[in-house]
Amino acid sequence: xxxxxxxxxxxxxxxxxxxxxxxxxxxxxxxxxxxxxxxxxxxxxxxxxxxxxxxxxxxxxxxxxxxxxxxxxxxxxxxxxxxxxxxxxxxxxxxxxxxxxxxxxxxxxxxx
Amino acid sequence: xxxxxxxxxxxxxxxxxxxxxxxxxxxxxxxxxxxxxxxxxxxxxxxxxxxxxxxxxxxxxxxxxxxxxxxxxxxxxxxxxxxxxxxxxxxxxxxxxxxxxxxxxxxxx
Numbered sequence: 001x002x003x004x005x006x007x008x009x010x011x012x013x014x015x016x017x018x019x020x021x022x023x024x025x026x027x028x029x030x031x032x033x034x035x036x037x038x039x040x041x042x043x044x045x046x047x048x049x050x051x052x053x054x055x056x057x058x059x060x061x062x063x064x065x066x067x068x069x070x071x072x073x074x075x076x077x078x079x080x081x082x083x084x085x086x087x088x089x090x091x092x093x094x095x096x097x098x099x100x101x102x103x104x105x106x107x108x109x110x111x112x
Numbered sequence: 113x114x115x116x117x118x119x120x121x122x123x124x125x126x127x128x129x130x131x132x133x134x135x136x137x138x139x140x141x142x143x144x145x146x147x148x149x150x151x152x153x154x155x156x157x158x159x160x161x162x163x164x165x166x167x168x169x170x171x172x173x174x175x176x177x178x179x180x181x182x183x184x185x186x187x188x189x190x191x192x193x194x195x196x197x198x199x200x201x202x203x204x205x206x207x208x209x210x211x212x213x214x215x216x217x218x219x220x221x
Binding site: 033035041042043044045048058059088090092097098099100101102103105106 | 142
């Protein structure tokens with residue numbers, strides 16, 4: 001039982017490049033979400049999903065896309081990286097409403 | 113949207129001391145969680161506590177939903193308690209959370 005697995009752990013991109021941050025969970029959780037954490041701040045919600053085939057925007061969705069084709073996977077795509085997207089990205093999952101979150105270990109992204 | 117404020121923003125304790133962290137929120141919630149982010153960045157869920165009181169070892173939490181606040185108690189603090197403590201709340205069916213700014217705790221030996 002691996003929990004929530006995020007890859008890669010570190011990434012450096014050039015402005016304008018695209019990439020996908022991977023997130024996978026093996027706990028059969030329905031709910032998955034992506035957050036970003038900027039230095040000295042709390043986490044802000046980017047996108048979330050309440051089940052396979054269902055996604056919605058969070059607080060800061062611009063510049064990011066998501067899809068949820070399976071219960072296990074919830075990738076986050078950066079369409080055209082910008083320096084403002086330099087951050088630490090966390091993926092989280094929970095069984096359903098009324099249950100606590102489990103977080104992945106994060107991806108530290110730098111856009112130069 | 114819902115606002116979440118945590119206090120104090122920073123806290124320094126001597127090992128063995130007790131502390132209380134506070135989380136105020138601006139609207140009714142059906143989801144409230146406390147997290148510890150350790151110095152390596154890992155986020156650990158401490159409590160799911162939209163109301164009532166829970167205890168887990170040296171940690172306990174109380175949420176008074178009608179008055180829109182939650183408290184996290186740390187007793188007999190240890191250096192391993194250092195890190196940032198986040199309160200996060202939600203009030204919709206998707207279990208999505210809004211995070212407070214955190215309390216940064218340093219426990220000195």
